[in-house]
Amino acid sequence: MEKKFSPHLALAKKYWQSHLAKNDLAIDATCGNGNDTLFLSGLCKVIALDIQEKAIENTKNLLAKNQAQAQVLLLPHEKIDTLNVTPNLIVYNLGYLPTGNKSLTTKVDSTLESIQKGLEILEAKGTLSITCYPGHEEGEREELAILDFVQSLPPFMWTVCHHRWLNRSKSPSLFWVVKKFAQKKAFGQNQ
Ligand SMILES: C[S@@+](CC[C@H](N)C(=O)[O-])C[C@H]1O[C@@H](n2cnc3c(N)ncnc32)[C@H](O)[C@@H]1O
Numbered sequence: 001m002e003k004k005f006s007p008h009l010a011l012a013k014k015y016w017q018s019h020l021a022k023n024d025l026a027i028d029a030t031c032g033n034g035n036d037t038l039f040l041s042g043l044c045k046v047i048a049l050d051i052q053e054k055a056i057e058n059t060k061n062l063l064a065k066n067q068a069q070a071q072v073l074l075l076p077h078e079k080i081d082t083l084n085v086t087p088n089l090i091v092y093n094l095g096y097l098p099t100g101n102k103s104l105t106t107k108v109d110s111t112l113e114s115i116q117k118g119l120e121i122l123e124a125k126g127t128l129s130i131t132c133y134p135g136h137e138e139g140e141r142e143e144l145a146i147l148d149f150v151q152s153l154p155p156f157m158w159t160v161c162h163h164r165w166l167n168r169s170k171s172p173s174l175f176w177v178v179k180k181f182a183q184k185k186a187f188g189q190n191q
Pocket of ligand 1: 029033037104110
């Protein structure tokens with residue numbers, strides 16, 4: 001069966017392709033079934049994270065089937081700073097596994113914590129790509145909280161973009177947040 005066309009994911013992939021070089025590092029913060037990890041592994045080095053054993057297994061299987069490489073770790077994305085790396089891209093595809101337990105969805109507080117840490121550890125010109133699904137309750141809360149947070153980022157340091165498909169109610173949306181240059185405490189007020 002042909003896969004459903006998802007314009008937000010197609011757009012995200014175009015961004016990833018234009019942003020990444022072969023020796024770059026991308027972190028897939030929510031690897032799920034491994035589709036995004038597999039795509040990213042064709043572009044650069046990848047570390048993939050998830051909190052579910054099932055997601056780790058699915059991602060490893062998909063990579064093996066396609067003879068692709070990535071480091072796949074059972075680690076909550078809010079501990080992203082413990083990886084001690086400076087990635088060029090961090091990808092969040094929020095929500096729950098489409099065929100899995102819907103209570104194991106990403107959650108506002110840990111997602112915001114992770115995004116803040118992600119912004120800190122990014123390389124100069126590094127980027128966060130965040131796909132939100134406001135069609136379910138927690139997804140709607142996440143999208144609003146992220147919108148609120150990223151709108152407050154100082155423009156001298158960050159370029160922030162939000163894509164939404166306007167003729168669909170509660171359609172998925174994509175945030176693209178680019179760090180202009182490397183700096184500690186990059187989203188604080190007194191730089
Ligand atoms: C929409 S799915 C990701 C789809 C995936 N990117 C793909 O290509 O198949 C969201 C994933 O986020 C994971 N997740 C939820 N909370 C998490 C957390 N705190 N840290 C890391 N992953 C988390 C879920 O287990 C689920 O696998």
